[in-house]
Amino acid sequence: MIWFAFGTAVLFVFTFLGFVALLPLFFEGEFRRVYNTKKILQSLVVVFILSFALSSLTVFFPTSFWADRIQHAIGGAGVLMLTWYLALKAASISVSRPTFFVLGFLIVTTLGVGYELLEFLGEMTTSFVFQTSQYDTWLDLLSNTVGALVSGAILMQLISEKEKIKNSR
Numbered sequence: 825m826i827w828f829a830f831g832t833a834v835l836f837v838f839t840f841l842g843f844v845a846l847l848p849l850f851f852e853g854e855f856r857r858v859y860n861t862k863k864i865l866q867s868l869v870v871v872f873i874l875s876f877a878l879s880s881l882t883v884f885f886p887t888s889f890w891a892d893r894i895q896h897a898i899g900g901a902g903v904l905m906l907t908w909y910l911a912l913k914a915a916s917i918s919v920s921r922p923t924f925f926v927l928g929f930l931i932v933t934t935l936g937v938g939y940e941l942l943e944f945l946g947e948m949t950t951s952f953v954f955q956t957s958q959y960d961t962w963l964d965l966l967s968n969t970v971g972a973l974v975s976g977a978i979l980m981q982l983i984s985e986k987e988k989i990k991n992s993r
Contacts, residue, residue, distance in 0.1 A: 901971025
C-alpha cells in the first residue's frame with residue numbers, strides 16, 4: 825500500500841509540473857519561464873504530502889468499497905482539483921471562477937477516465953485485479969465526478985471575482 829501511495833504522489837507531482845509548464849502555452853499562446861520558484865516548491869510539497877496521506881489513509885476504512893470511494897473522490901479528484909488551482913497560481917495565470925471550475929472539472933474527468941482505462945489495460949495484460957465488482961469502474965467515475973464538483977465548488981470560493989487567480993512574480 826505504501827508503494828501505491830508513493831507512486832500516486834509522484835504522479836500528482838508530475839501532473840502539477842506539467843500544468844505549470846503548459847498553462848502559459850494554453851492561456852497565452854506561448855511558452856514562458858515561470859519565475860515563482862518558491863510558490864512552485866511550496867505547491868509541490870503540498871501536492872505530494874496530501875496525495876500520499878490521502879492514498880495511505882484508505883487502509884483505515886472497514887471495507888475496500890468505501891476506501892475506493894474516498895480514494896477517488898478526495899484522494900483523486902479533490903487533490904487533482906487542488907493541483908490545478910495551485911498550478912494556476914504558480915504560473916501566474918488569471919482565470920475567472922467559471923473558467924476555473926469548468927476546465928478543472930474537464931481535466932479531473934478526463935484524467936479519471938484515463939486512470940480507469942489504465943486499470944482495464946492492467947487487468948488485461950497482467951494477473952492483477954483492480955476491480956472489486958462489475959460496477960467498480962462506474963462507481964469510480966461517479967466518485968471522481970462528485971469529488972470534482974465538491975472540490976471545485978470549494979476552491980472556486982478562493983478566487984475573488986475582481987482579482988481572479990493571479991500571483992505576483
